[in-house]
Amino acid sequence: MTKIEHRSRWAAIGAAVAVTLGAGGGFGLANAVQDSGERSTYVPISPCRLIDTRASNQVGPRSSALGPNETYTIEARGQQGQCTAADLPDDANALVLNVTALGATSQTFLTFWPAGDQPEAASLNPSPGAPPIPNAVTTQLDDDGNFRVFNERGSVNVVIDVSGYYADHNHDDRYPLKTDVYTKSEVYTRAESDARYYDRATVNGLIAIGALESGTISVPAQEFRHRVSGAGWQMQGGAIYVPSGEPNAVLEAPVLLPEGTNLGQLRASILDDVSGKDLHVELVRYADDGTRTILALAASVATGGFAFDEWISKSLIDEQVDNDAYTYVIEASPRLTTNSAVTTWPDFSMQLLKVEIQYAD
Structure with missing residues (x-):
């Protein structure tokens, strides 16, 4: 009833x-x-x-x-x-x-x-x-x-x-x-x-998160390139990976974010079928003097089976976009599960499909 x-x-x-x-x-x-x-x-x-x-x-x-x-x-x-x-x-x-x-x-x-x-x-x-x-x-x-x-x-x-x-x-x-x-x-x-x-505190938090979902920047795999000049990368079914034999891999894509907006969460669609290695997707801010600041991290763990899963940054991004002062870049790299050191890409067993960034006006 x-x-x-x-x-x-x-x-x-x-x-x-x-x-x-x-x-x-x-x-x-x-x-x-x-x-x-x-x-x-x-x-x-x-x-x-x-x-x-x-x-x-x-x-x-x-x-x-x-x-x-x-x-x-x-x-x-x-x-x-x-x-x-x-x-x-x-x-x-x-x-x-x-x-x-x-x-x-x-x-x-x-x-x-x-x-x-x-x-x-x-x-x-x-x-x-x-x-x-x-x-x-x-x-x-x-x-x-x-x-x-x-x-x-x-x-x-x-x-x-x-x-x-x-x-x-x-x-x-x-x-x-x-x-x-x-x-x-x-x-x-x-x-x-x-x-x-929910009580008042939980409601206020949910309202804040909901407000941050007013827009989404989507960066598909096609926009990423290998950071090392001349190093190879491969597309497969709309996803990107680095073939075996290439140097330690960082794929990167510059992203132009709406000026003055507040950033919410970082989401990445990742295939990770490798134990001992995770795929780290980071939203990074670079200052003119080269200072590098990680604003958000969405990291995978091996899930088994060739299916794409969505991985989300565990906290909201505390950043108001300032394109005059900073350059924003999305970086994706395989890391050792034990110590998070950048390592070689495990061929097509680890792939990146797309990355999304939520923002609010």
Whole structure:
């Protein structure tokens, strides 16, 4: 039998606050005193790749860069790219994306929008020779479940990951009606209700963590290179590893983080089928004088069987991004389990698929 709860202490937190998307695309907070009715509610998902236009890494229907003054329409409902129908349901009306621009041949800008007149706003500003430029983009979908991306000049490849969607939801259904009548056995007592919820300190911690999940930078294996000049590395099924016989291996990828944001957690998708060695993935900050500071570590342990597992840094990253003062790099290296010394890469038995960094505006 389902019981109805007294809304005491922190019980109302989840119901009273919900992220909403207005008709014009703006964001706000829906709370218990606002008018009821249909409003869009955010639904987070495990990030999936919708589009990669690079010919060597194609995901989705396109395998060529966007050209000058080109508008490209992208289908965004149902099974698309590496996203399943559950990731992109039929009732989705907007998507939260992580977009990376690569290989721009000219200074340009990219604009994302659902349909109609193109807005006079830039979502990304790629330039030639720049490192991969990621950005969090939220775009509504048209009636057919599509959105559009415009490239102004030159050619540029785009990689688009989906981290969540918005769908209409009637907020009236969160509460019982005044006319509803319940027996005593159908209603939780105050003590029973309080026992089912976190105390204040735990709630505050969860709110802080939740706030840090407002955006994700995804760095795929294709962006990593061997630190030693001339040393070899190998791609296999979208993952990277260092073949046997190469020197002690550190794979690295520079990452441009959104300026002024607060960093959350480091996540790495790793295959580790080797005992005695772990794969350490570190987010490292370099100062102009060469000072190296490790901000976060996600390390694997041998799990047995060739399956990728996600490893997460054990603590939140206490860092506000300052790209003027520092350079940020992701470094991956095999370490001895006994003393964490960098060692030789155990060939394809240890592979790195992707790394993600959470941040909050």
